[in-house]
Amino acid sequence: MALHYKHKLVRLGFLFFILLAKHNIAAAAKKDKKKEVAVVSPTVQKKSSDADHANTNTKAKLQSEQTELEIENALHRARLEKELSAIISQIERLRVQKERKRLEKETEDENARREHEKAMLLLNMEKEKLNIELELAQARFMKQMEKYNIQLIKLDKEIQLEKGQTQLLQETTNRLQAEIEALQAKAVRDKRIEKKPIYLNDPLNKQTNTLVLSDRCIELNGTITPWKANYIVDQIHYFNNKNSVHPIFLIIGYSSGGFVSAGCNILQAIEHSKAPVYVVVKAFAASMAAIITTLATKSYAYPNAEILHHQPSSWFLYGNLRATKEQYEVLNKIWKRLGGRVAKKMGISLKAFDKKLYEKSMYGDWMEYGDYAKKIKWVDYVINGIQHSAISSLPDAADYSFEKFIKEQYGFNKEKETETSQAVIQYHALAPHDFDYSYNPDKKTQMMMSLQGVTK
Known part of the structure; x- marks a missing residue:
């Protein structure tokens, strides 16, 4: 401002x-x-005096x-x-x-x-x-x-x-801990053997008639289900990717068969595997498990192993005449595909195979031990023993219990018989358009399935 x-x-x-x-x-x-x-x-005044008057005016x-x-x-x-x-x-x-x-x-x-x-x-x-x-x-x-x-x-x-x-207590604790670890290490060494598996392209020792197994083994126990078949097939792929020369062993301990589609999935993987897949039957192979054994690249069985063939069955043949006829036709096609291949390997016709089945049993269940099964070409070799070169640790008794057996058979770990029966019912629920290929002599599972259908 x-x-x-x-x-x-x-x-x-x-x-x-x-x-x-x-x-x-x-x-x-x-x-x-x-x-x-x-x-x-003044200048004007000097020049003319006549102009004075004019100057005065000016x-x-x-x-x-x-x-x-x-x-x-x-x-x-x-x-x-x-x-x-x-x-x-x-x-x-x-x-x-x-x-x-x-x-x-x-x-x-x-x-x-x-x-x-x-x-x-x-x-x-x-x-x-x-x-x-x-x-x-x-x-x-x-x-x-x-x-x-x-x-x-x-x-x-x-x-x-x-x-x-x-510090004195810690030194004592450390000394005791070292002693415990030494004892545990000794116990582990006592249970485990430092030995590498044996890989043989021809695993059968013909002198002792003993089959030498490696760590390329796949276990098949219990009912053959789609999820179990997928697991087996993926193991076959794994061993092929690891080595496509050494044989793979499918070990059947106890199997009463299962789903047709699941069994065909396993057969397909066996037939198209680069590495040979050999089937070994230790105790019991029935229905779909017997089909896999007979149609495998090579099969081995103990003399007292039981192998049982029969026709596939269905628990769902119900409805009107047309629906029952269609289901029968599908079941007959399955039998021609699978039973026809078994009959061809035996050197007989499918009709003759059908006749023999019902000659052996009114239910069509034909069971033979391993030594006779070789004669009719259900298995290729009868062996006296197995040398499992991959077992390098002492087995745990907890892995060989009734609960584990039930779990392998039915996919459930049940403690009571009633719960186990219920597990069988749940386990045998078939997928759509599938058929059962299991050995079921007492028909209890089929009966319980029927009752379950009524109560639902």
């Missing part, structure tokens, strides 16, 4: 000087004109004009003086306003300074108060810390004493 007034004063002063200059220039011009008239008049005229000019200059000067007086008055007024604002600003600054000093005084008083409280708190804290330090020194002495006892 002060700078604005300063600029305004400068402009008014500049305007005043311009007006003053204009006034001086006009006055100088009139004075020069008067002198010219004065200079000319002089009077010039004096009149001079008087008018003086009056005009006086008026003009008065106007300029009036304008100058107004400018000076305005300048004074602006100066007074500037001075008043300066005094007001000084007053405001003084008030602000006093307020600031007052606030700073209050803050300093608060600071001193806080410093006093902090010093008191530090004094109390130091006093408490001295008390705690005394307790810590006492506890440290006790800890050092107990540490010596703990």
Whole structure:
């Protein structure tokens, strides 16, 4: 604001000087004109005395004009003086306003300074108060810390004493732990044999009639289900990817057969495996398991192993005449595909095979031991023993229990007979368009399935 007034004063002063200059220039011009008239008049008087009268008139005229000019200059000067007086008055007024604002600003600054000093005084008083409280708190804290330090020194002495006892106890514990680990390692060494599996392209020792197995073994026990078949097939693929030359062994301990589609899945994998897949029957192979044994690349069986063939069956032959006939036709096609291949390997017709089945049993269940099964070409070799070169650790008795057997057979680990029977019912639920190819002499499972269908 002060700078604005300063600029305004400068402009008014500049305007005043311009007006003053204009006034001086006009006055100088009139004075020069008067002198010219004065200079000319004496010259004219010297040249002609006749012109005195005319000069007198001219002089009077010039004096009149001079008087008018003086009056005009006086008026003009008065106007300029009036304008100058107004400018000076305005300048004074602006100066007074500037001075008043300066005094007001000084007053405001003084008030602000006093307020600031007052606030700073209050803050300093608060600071001193806080410093006093902090010093008191530090004094109390130091006093408490001295008390705690005394307790810590006492506890440290006790800890050092107990540490010596703990170290002695730890050394004793470490020594006992080392002894226990040594005993456990010895027990493991006693149960495990450092021996590598034997891989033979021809695994049958013809001198002792013993089959030499490697670690390329796949177990097949219990009912042949789709999920169990998928697991077996994936193992065949794994062993092929690992080595496509050494044989793979499918070991059948006890299997009463199962799903037609699952068994065909396993047969397909066996027939198209790069590495040969040999089937070994230890105890019992019936229905679909017997089909897999007979149609395998090579099959081996103990002399007393039981192999049983029969026709596939269905528990779902119900409905009207047309539906029953269609199911029968599908079942007959399955029998021609599977039973026809078995009959062809035996060297007889399917019709002759059908006849022999029912000659052996009214239910069509034809069972033979391994030594006779070889004669009718259900198995390729009868062996006296098995040398399992991959078994290098002592078996655990917990793996050979009734619960584990039931779990392998039916996929459930049941403790009670009633629960086991229920597991059989659940386990034999067939997939759509599938048929059962299992040995079921007492027909209990089929009966329970029927009752279950009625109660649902």
